[in-house]
Amino acid sequence: MCDKSYNKKTCKHVFLQYTYYFFMKKIFIILIIINAILVSGIIYFTKHQKQVDALQLLQESYSKPHTPSVDHTKFEILQKKFNSPQEVTAACLSCHTERGKEVMNTRHWKWQNEEYIEGRGLTNLGKKNILNNFCIGIGGNEQSCNRCHAGFGWADSTFDFHNQHNIDCMVCHDNTGEYFKQSGGAGNPDPSVNLNKVATQVGKPLKANCGYCHFYGGGGNNVKHGDLEDAQLNCSRDVDVHMAKTGINMECVDCHTTEKHVISGKMYSVSSTNTNRLSCTQCHGNTPHELSIINEHTVKVACQTCHIPTYAKANATKMTWDWSTACKLKNGEPYHEEDSLGNHTYLSEKGTFTWGKDVKPEYVWFNGTADHYMFGDKVDTTKPIAMNTLRGSYNDPAAQIVPVKVHRANQLFDPVNGRMIQPKLFDKEKGKGALWKDFDFDAASAAGMKYIGQPYSGTYTFVQTESFWPLNHQVAPKEQSLxxxxxxxxxxxxxxxxxxxxxxxxxxxxxxxxxxLSIILSFIGIAIHASLRIRAHKRQQTESKTIEQ
Amino acid sequence: MKRKVYIYKAYERFWHWTQAFLVLFLAFTGFEIHGSFEFFGFEHAVVYHNAAAVSFMILIVFTIFWHFSTGEWKQYVPTTKNIKAQVQYYLFGMFKNAPHPVHKTELSKLNPLQRIVYFLLKVVFIPLMVISGVLYMFYRYPHNGDIAGINMEGLSTVAALHTLGAFIMIAFVIVHLYLITTGTTVFTNLKAMLTGYEELEDEPKQTKQ
Structure with missing residues (x-):
């Protein structure tokens, strides 16, 4: 701070002088204090009053156990010996007279729904007429796939959707945990199930009821969704804050509320419109964060994006599926290979898989509307074929960034007709073209396409496909959010x-x-200028010395 | 003859040093948000940056009042008079130990180049930063449903302008820090801005330089 003209003592003096001037002026102090108050005030007020009251009330209500108003063991009609599951349904309907009509109006029954799809118009769409990139489609494979239908005996296209007695009440309302459906039984219960016991112990659907299909879809636990699996029946808050046994322990139907058997919430592997959706804000409100800048994010960012940092936290989920390697046999017999976690990595029936555990999601814009690959759609094979398309972009006011699981596959395609192939996979007997019995892609393609009424040229190849699974479950504790x-x-x-x-x-x-450039040039300019100044200064010194001499 | 002159009044010094701190703090937090480095963490950097921005704007309001109430604004009106001499002084004269071409007084503290630069700072660059900053701050997202805000297609242009302005401000600070060493001695100007007092030459006689 001192130049040559001062000695050390005056230097100290000058320093004290600065300090004096700096602090003596009261105006300084006053203004500094005002500024400090303003800054801290601004920081404080950018924090937003949290909407906690509503959430606390909800938490209290969910923590109270549900007391049923009816004891079904006391009903005489449920005491009789049931010879078929249809008789159970008839007994249910004898009291719940209108429920059959309700159920028959739902997707769980129809596996199809009339929805408006941009580019297609009003379309009747569902598992009946779309393809996926897991086991591809139900057409011709009903006996196996339709184990998850909420009905009995949908074994082929002749199934009677108007017979109320075919409704399976028990798969959703069984509270014994003992009810299950027969493998390859087209939705019929396994013969070992004690129907009388199940029929007298029915109630509100539990996690296990929903999970019976929604956890195991695609042929095993957590294969499809990645965020719905049987670990959520008994997990910690780290896996799922809502369903945690040690936490609030919510049931699926606590959020997925139901009106006339129509359950709220959408899964965009089969749905297409932005209606009857569930959202976090229904309980948490629109401004759940302290910082308003975080609340503002929700205009463009879905809650799930930050609050589901990873999925498949407890058990792995299927990430890729290559059908092209299927049909290899060892000594004429199908075989399988497993990874260290016990997940299948190869099956002669299905091909090669990869799995992922604790996976970081991918992110897409999504406005709540979707499209699907429907029977007969011709596709562009220059890029991976989207089995379902989630719509939206930054400029779409309805779109938010959502986390998705992207499942990628390599599956059968008819290059002559430009269509995806629905192969026949399942049959109980050999020689009917079923891939899982005969291990012949061509025969399976011919049989499957014939069944769904689509042309097959006799040539098949494999193409890359993608399917998008919005992630909504396995919400992490807030400390773990992004x-x-x-x-x-x-x-x-x-x-x-x-x-x-x-x-x-x-x-x-x-x-x-x-x-x-402007910063670098500033420094270069300063360096040149300063060195010239120093040189001039030195020259002056030598000159003055010369004069003195 | 030299005399000691109270050239920078209390408010002016308060304004200068508060502004200096805020500009540096805004640059630091701003470039952290920009992704140049990590120090406070993104979330804190954003909160601090916004708070500093608001205090800067409050300071600006007081300072505008000060400029007009004291008439100090006249000091910043650009002039072409002596501008050539001033450029020549910085480019050549200084290396020949030539005297400052423009005499510094209480009523005319700034040389013609300073006038131009500070004028641009006041009417172009600081307003650019404030306006783009306010848009950045109160911008929500286009066509949003519930939260009212300024409707824009995106942050791209605003962010480009704000960043551009930030780079210019940094370049200014670098050059400014160097040029304050070009007073009578290296520390003359710094001392003056700290204490308010500077030793100035008496009005020169009407002799030609």
Whole structure:
């Protein structure tokens, strides 16, 4: 702080003088205090009053056990010996007279729904007429696939959807945990099930009821969804804050409320419209965070994006499925291979799989509407074929960023007709074209396409497919939700979602170049100028010395 | 003859140093948000940056009042008079130990180049930062449903302008820090801005330089 003209003592003096001037002026202190108050006030008020009351009330109500108003063991009609599951349904309907009509109006029964799909118009769409990229489709495979139908005996296209007695009440309402459906039995219960016991112990659907199909779809635990699996029957808060046994221990139907057997919530592997959806905000409100800047994110970012950092936390989920390697036999017999966790990595019936545990989701824009691959759609094979398309973009006001599991597969395609192939997979007997019995792609393709009434050229190949599974479950405790940096950084989680400017991730190359150049040039200019000044200063000193001499 | 002059009044110094702190703090937190480095953590950097931005705007409001109530704004009106001489001084004269071409007084503290630079800072660059910053802050998302905000297609343009302005401000600070060493001695100007007092030459006689 001192130049040559001062000695050390005066230097100290000058320093004290500065301090004096700096602090003596009361106005300084007053203004500094005002500013400090303002800054802390601003920081404080950017924090938002949390909406906790409603949530606490809900938590209390969910923690109370449900007391049924009826004891079904006391009903005489349920005491008689049931010879068929249809008789059980008839008994149910004798009291619950209108429930049959309700159920027959739902997707769980119809496996189809009339919905408006952009580009298709009003379309009757569901498992009956779409293909997926797991076991591909139910057409011709009903005996196996339709084990998950809420009915009895849908073994082929002749099934009577108007017979109320075919409704399976028990699969959803059984509270014994003993009811299960026969493998390859077209939805009929296993013969070992004690129907009388089940019929007298029915009630509100439990996790295990929903999970019976929604956990094991695709042929095993957690194969399809990635965020719904049997670990959630008994898990910690780390796996799922809502369903945790040690936490609030919610049942599926606590959120998925039901009106006339129509259950709220949508799964976009089969659904297409932005209606009857569930959202976190129904309980948590629109502004659940303290920081308003975080609340504002919800305009474009779904809650799930930050609060489901990973999925398949307890057990692995299927990530890829290559059908093209199926049909290999050892000594004429099908075989399988497993990974260290006991997941199948190869099955002669199905091909090669890869699995993922604790997987980071991929992220897409989603406005709540979707499209699906329907029978007969011709496809563009230059890019992976989307078995379901989630719609939305940054500029779409209804769209949010959502986390998805993307399941990728390599599956049968008819290059002549330009269509995906529905192979016949299941039959109880050999020689009927079923892939899982005869191990012949061509015969299975011919039989399957014939069954669904689609042409098959006799040529098959394999193409890449993708399916998108929005993740809504396995919500993590709040401490584990994503930090800002997970997205607001280069190579973050949103690295591939490039249709908008994201602070911390995106930079304008031109601005960066200009900025860097202006800083570098400033330093270079200063360096040159300063060195010239120093040289001039030295020259002056030598000159003055010469004069003195 | 030299005399000691109270050249920078209390508020001016308060304004200067608060602004200096805020500009540096905003640059630091801003470039952390920009992704240049990590220090506070993104979330804290955003909160601090926004808080500092609001206090900067409060400071600006007080300072605008000060400029007009004291008439100090006149000091910043650009002039072309002596501008050539000032450029020549920085480029050549200084290395020949030539005297400052423009005389510094209480009523004219700034040389013609300073006038231009500070004028641009006041009417172009700081407003650019404030306006783009406010848009950045109160921007929500386009066509949003519930939360009212300024409707824009995206942050891209605003962010580009805000970053551009930030780079210019940093370049200014670098050059400014260097140029304050070009007073009578290396620390003359710094001392003056700390204490308010500077030793100035008496009005020169009407002799030609």
């Amino acid at each position: 930090s800002c940096k997970e997205c607001h950084s280069t190579n973050g989680r949103l690295a591939n979602l490039n249709d908008f400017y994201l602070p911390g991730r995106d930079q304008h190359a031109g601005v960066e170049l200009f900025g860097m």
